[in-house]
Amino acid sequence: MIKLNGIYKKFKDHEVLKGIDLKVKKGDVLTIIGPSGSGKTTFLRCINFLEKPDHGTIQIGEKLVIDAHKPSKRDILQLRRQTAMVFQNYNLFQNKTVLENITEGLIVSQKKKKSEAIQIAESLLKKVGLSEKRDEFPSSLSGGQQQRVGIARALALNPDVILFDEPTSALDPEMVGEVLTLMKEIAREGITMIIVTHEIDFAREVSNHVVFMEGGHIVEEGTPEEVILHPTKERTKQFLRRLNKEPEFVI
């Protein structure tokens, strides 16, 4: 279980998050949608302290509660060890092979034996369909393949929650498909996921909880049925209408 309370974040004078409260239950697939600049990504990055919030508390599991005013280094490390992240630009370790990318966290932060880590990595590579790329460097992989490795790296850590930061935004339409298929698959396995995305259809299909953000606030939240199909707030309607609008002219 994850609980976020009153998260505020300012960059210089620009207030990006203006008090966000959110609860995520185990096994939830939560998607955060909203226009660019609404604070979605910043909020996601606050969850594992890649961005330090100015105010608010973050609770993960029963025991770990972090107050943004006085976070201890140990708590932040613990928080990060209970979460994993998939990045927009994949952020694979460029100096490590595909296999090492997955084993790195297991060996270094979870202190697993090398042989055990390799075993976990190999089974995950099989799952994401990249077993034959095991000893290659990330630079020789396509974007879609890199992102699948990124997902395998997150899965390997067996975290309480995986945070996805626009995982398909840097991919071409063909590659988007392969990544979304994989994400659907792991969503079905009951892994807790928080996903920032612009793929509305994907959000509707996969998630059980949708949050619509705008201007640093949560405007509307609920099931995909409620938020995407029958939004009540005018701003949500407007946003979704624009996305679904038929082209006005054809060339």
Place this chain on the structure above:
Amino acid sequence: MDSSIHEWGTLFQQVLSRLPLTLLMLVASLMVGLFLGTLIAVIRIRKIPVLHQLMAIFISFSRCTPLLVQLFLIYFGLPQLLSAFGIYINDVAPLIFAIATFSLHISAYLAEVIRSAYIAVGEDQLEACYSVGMTYSQALRRVILPQAFVLALPNMGNTIIELLKDTVLAFTIGVVDIMGQVRIIIGNNYGLGMFQVYVVISIVYWGTCAFIEVIIHQLEKHFKKGRINVAKS
């Protein structure tokens, strides 16, 4: 027609016999300098209070005063300074003073080279490390610095070659390296055959530098494999 007073072969032999000492100074100061340089770079990047400002002053001083002056400062000044605290280092070999000076000098340059390479690796890699639960020092050791060193290689090659040539100054405090040997040969011949001697020493330095260039180039080629990213931009 031979107007040279030296036998070319013996001249080369005499000069080359001192090459190991020059290389020792180079390698020793490089090792210490690399360690210090990395430390300074990290201090500057993390903006560690007080140390960060001190290091900025240190870099400025090291880069903006002649190496010869620094060498004299340490060779003549340091023993005096330390003797005020009751520590006597007058019988320490000049070689040690030379290596210490070169180490400090090159660490300032390397710190800037490593700092720029670190920045080039990018925040993304650090965030990826954090996301899998690494501490900052683990991230440095396993992901950031290995990549930064590869990016730093071309500039580092430059600095290393500069350092090799700077080691000639060691003879001014009595270290008989290649340059010291040359001065002795010239002295023994009352200044005759100077041109010949300097031709030889040029060739020896040039050859050594060329060798370093080749090593750096090979290293660059070797490490390139994991770096060029076709998919990213």
